[in-house]
Amino acid sequence: MTAPMIITGVGKRIGYALAKHLLAQGHCVIGTYRRHYPSIDELQALGATVIQCDFYDNAQLQTLIEQLSQYPAIRAIIHNASDWLADNSAGFTAHEVMQRMMQVHVSVPYQINLALASQLQAAAQGEVGASDIIHLTDSVAEKGSAKHIAYAASKAALDNLTLSFAAKLAPEVKVNAIAPAMILFNPSDDDAYRQKTWANAMLPKEAGNQEIIALVEYLLNSRYVTGRSHHVDGGRHLK
Template sequence: MPCAANMQDKTQHTYVITGAGQRAGLALAEHWLAAGHQVIFSYRQPKPGVMALEQQGALGIQADFSTNEGILAFAQAVQQQSDLVHLLVHNASEWSADPKKEDQEAWQQVAARHQCLFQVHQQAPYLLNLALEPQLRAAAQQSGQATQIIHLTDDAVRRGSAKHGAYLATKAALENLTYSFAARFAPQIRVNAIAPALLAFNDGDSEAYRAEALQKSPLGIEPGFTSLVQAVDYLIHQPYTTGSILPLNGGRHLK
């Protein structure tokens, strides 16, 4: 007869992740599907990763997080699919550099770009955490164990950037929400964040860029998205952690 811990590991849970159509989000979703869990994910535009997840049994919901209406529509769609949510991971992200001095955009365009970053990185997690709180609490009550929210931020939040100020400011806001929601939702819901640096290069990255990026950390490796999967698993199974920011940066803070 299997021990209780093993039986618990095989229990199907409902995991919700935003932005799972490619790269890190795709790796997390596929990991949970392989473990037998129900996966509900958001995506902005159809792409091969979305189709792959749906073929594996995940439920994809197209969502536009640039508006409050789009955010709340995704929350309602999740609520219609499941009364229980065991894990909510905020992975959806918008990458955008600040305008250069020599080609300053009109202020209205700059403001619109920053508003989009704010909506995706801060407003969406804020509203979704509140909207799905009943499902997270219901799952905790049913299982007798805390459920969890994980915010994916960015290692560069700790130092800022001359080129990506708006992007990092909104990621910093998400990191700060970790503390607020951890205090608000305890003890039934644990809230933590992971702050990754380089995990995997893009196919089009040059050899020069790759070499320069690897030199930024003492470990000097491209760990792949497996390292993120392992970090998320750690937080899922670590019952005494909430309100924490877990760095995943190869020691970049040491340089």
């Protein structure tokens, strides 16, 4: 059996597009999701194995890890699952906001990477760079955020995990991060919001999922890139 690629958070946007692309390329894909969307049924019909798991529930996470541990080899883990809570989110204390952001963006990838390290190394079969971990972080991790402090801090911590796991799992496993900024607008975003967002970038355009897909393909195929964060942000750092 072909060693699968695991993608967390395949219900929508980048995770969904990436899962469809890899399935079309003939890869075995395992996707996780928290909430059910019609896209989950579509991915399943296309041949993906989809597993529901609420990453805020550690018991569910441990069950997921046990399921994934049954695979003798794993080609790649792409940590895409994310949440975006403002520091003043209704219904949550500041402590709870930080806990939730650190749980989904740091603790979950940390636990999964440790638990499945031997399966990733097995997929390498002695060839350097034959398996991968890719962390989806955020360009905001490098500059912080006034309204999403906990979110930005957790994404920065995920970026740091990239360094630690790249050193720990070399040479069999490459570990890299992708730090997007605005990739896709929501249908509800009005023209004023779009213009304001474009004004923050040197390249004022909507990137689209294909930018992330192309970078994922590059990292999967590369044999000499590890421990790096790749920003896909339209040159926002130059503003």
